[in-house]
Amino acid sequence: MTRPWEANPEANMARRLGRSPVELGNTDKVSGCPDIWELDNGDIAVIGRDLTDAYTERLPAGAVIAKDERLVVIPRNTLISAKADIPDA
Numbered sequence: 001m002t003r004p005w006e007a008n009p010e011a012n013m014a015r016r017l018g019r020s021p022v023e024l025g026n027t028d029k030v031s032g033c034p035d036i037w038e039l040d041n042g043d044i045a046v047i048g049r050d051l052t053d054a055y056t057e058r059l060p061a062g063a064v065i066a067k068d069e070r071l072v073v074i075p076r077n078t079l080i081s082a083k084a085d086i087p088d089a
Contacts, residue, residue, distance in 0.1 A: 021033035026075050034078050047072070048073050
């Protein structure tokens, strides 16, 4: 079955959305760097903690995680700092 959208594994990271994890104080530069990136095809890549297993059994109605998807969590300040870089439409 064909899905309405597929991720393109050939897309490259084009620009960071928001401030860097170092600027936000969200990294020690060793154990990970939560981040949001726009890809060169317009899609968005999110680097965060994989909490798929923790949330799978308590997803709200209408939310589904496919076998090839992961639920990631990022710090609130990461998304807030990206707000100015995300277009309204």
